[in-house]
Amino acid sequence: MEYDEFEGAPLDFEPAAQQVLLTALGAILSGRSARPAYDVDSRLLERERSSVFDLCPGDSVLVGEAVALGMALEFRQSPAPPDPVAAVRWVRDALGAEHGRRALRVARLIGHPEAPVWPQGSGPEPLLPGLVLLLAGVAATGAEPSG
Known part of the structure; x- marks a missing residue:
């Protein structure tokens, strides 16, 4: 039997993380619920x-x-x-004011003029849900990534 030097080699997690994020985005858009944004961290750990x-670990x-940061920057470029204002407005109107606030907190990434200078004020609030909500x-609101 020939030895495969890559057998059992660790896998790159980035594609798995991207799939988890895309699944969460699809669930948010189809279900009009913010819950998947707050479940992403546990889904990532589960996938890990x-x-x-x-x-x-x-x-x-x-x-x-x-x-998620890379996706936001890809959209911006x-x-x-x-339209960063429209994106945050959609989150607020479709999912609720608190979720809109979380999206606004990181919306400087896509050029929102009223978003705080990022990451100022990040505090103990997790970053990932806001990023997922913003995405x-x-x-x-119809943006398409480059590529």
């Missing part, structure tokens, strides 16, 4: 435990944040960048 990934949430607002 389901296989052998090339990351330290518990780092899946950090990778998820990096992927696209040929037709999102849902961007997707709901």
Whole structure:
């Protein structure tokens, strides 16, 4: 039997994190519920435990944040960048004022003029739900990523 040097090698977690985020975005948009944004961290940790990934235990949430940040920046740099005010307004109107506030907190990433300088004021509030909510607002208002 020939030895496969890559057999059992750890997998890159970034594609798995992207899939978890895209699934959450789809659930938010189809169900008009913010709950999937707050479940992303536990889903990332669950996915991390389901296989052998090339990351330290518990780092899946950090990778998820990096992927979400990258997605937001990709939208901002696209040929037709999102309307940041419309994206946050969609979150507020479709999902509720508190969720809109969380999206606004990170909306400077896509150029929202009223968003706080980021990451100022991040405090103990988790970053990932706000990023996911913002991305849902961007997707709901019709922005398309470059590429």
